[in-house]
Amino acid sequence: MKRLTPTGEFIYTYAYHQDEEELCHLEMRAFFGKDTEEKVIKSMRGIDPSRSPFIKERIELLFEGAELADILEQAAKVDMESSTFKVIFPKINGLALANKVDYAAKREIERQIGFVITGKADVHNPDVTFGIILFGGRWYFGKYLQSESVWFKHQRKPREYSTALSTRVARAIANIAVPDPAGVKAIDPCCGIGTVLVEALSMGIDIVGRDINPLVVDGSRENIAHFGLSGTVDLGAIADIRQQYDVAIIDMPYNLYTHATPDEQQEILKHALPFTEKLLVVTIDPIDYMIEDAGFTVTDRCIAKKGLFLREILVCERTIEPSPSVEELQEA
Known part of the structure; x- marks a missing residue:
């Protein structure tokens, strides 16, 4: 030709x-x-x-x-x-x-x-x-x-939650957070069983996972490996993250295994401020005031529906600079 x-x-x-x-x-x-x-x-x-x-x-x-x-x-x-x-x-x-x-x-x-x-x-x-x-x-x-419906192949996971994001929603969320993967480092610090991680990794997005619950960390690792993908999922709190990322995806914990109170949700958002300038939040509760208190501003949003169950997707940008850490003060 x-x-x-x-x-x-x-x-x-x-x-x-x-x-x-x-x-x-x-x-x-x-x-x-x-x-x-x-x-x-x-x-x-x-x-x-x-x-x-x-x-x-x-x-x-x-x-x-x-x-x-x-x-x-x-x-x-x-x-x-x-x-x-x-x-x-x-x-x-x-x-x-x-x-x-x-x-x-x-x-x-x-x-x-x-x-x-x-x-x-x-x-x-x-x-x-x-x-x-x-x-x-x-x-x-x-x-x-x-188009090939790659997300459809990811519906049957070894580990699953009834309240987990659908693979279609998770794939869209990964795209919204990282529309252009070139040079972008992402983290899902409350990754649960890894629904977003699987979709992001399958698209070549450089993303790591983290969670405080050892059961879901094991489940996330198993789901990633099941689809022949390679990705890191660490056990630990969001407060312990020291590396810098371009974007963080936070699906607010609300299931049986890792439910977060409003105070805990606020802490999660505040702990994200030092390590990312862009934040994508998935929530079932109105939390605009928490986003603002944590030092971010909502720049775009939508409602994702699953029957009568509604989730809000919030795209946020950091509006205040984080306070220097103890380590940074010591180095100075």
Whole structure:
């Protein structure tokens, strides 16, 4: 296949349940700096679609046009040589009326584009899959990549809690906390059985876990190993953390094994201040006043629903500098 030069832009399609809309939009904002009701988003940022539990497909754009004829004209210049191909017009719910194309028209457009491309079509096992989409009144064509539901494979863990985050929510939380893993060091200091750790590690995020309960630390280690992942989970209190991290993810303890009182929750947040500038908190209680008292400010938020059970996801940034430790004072 002759090399096709991408434009540097990507189109992502989304699918989510109504209860997941707020969480999905918070993840969108973390990835792209914006969200949308249309379930399609265009961005200069390239993300593996399998990272998100909500992204269905990604099209890496090769060319675009005001009319379908513009796409056909450019597609006619594509020579696949020995590579096979197929063309997909994705099915997207929630599009604006101006961007909707019915099923029969989509199949006809796929056929037309496939006809003008030089090469052999293979609808079952192509070397390259192309995507065509109408969005914002313009036509876009590029390399198509379907998301793989990696989170689904993590649902069956050796160790599990009924109140633990679902793998979909945990994966979104990891993305919101660390939208770009390059050079970022993260910690989950109240990691429980490691639901967030498993999702984060599976995406290549540099994260470590910690918990005060030896039973859940063992469970977290077992869950990580079960999926062939490698990660560190230490036994210890959040107050004992001395290393610096770029972000901390804290799912406030509220289950049978490690329930935290309001005073203990406040202490957890205050102990996070010295070692991280960014904090993502999962809570079932209103704790904005605790966040502020601990020296952080909420910069974004959403509600994650699981039936009638509601969790609030808070993205926080440090607003006051921590007091120097005894060791730092001694060194000074």
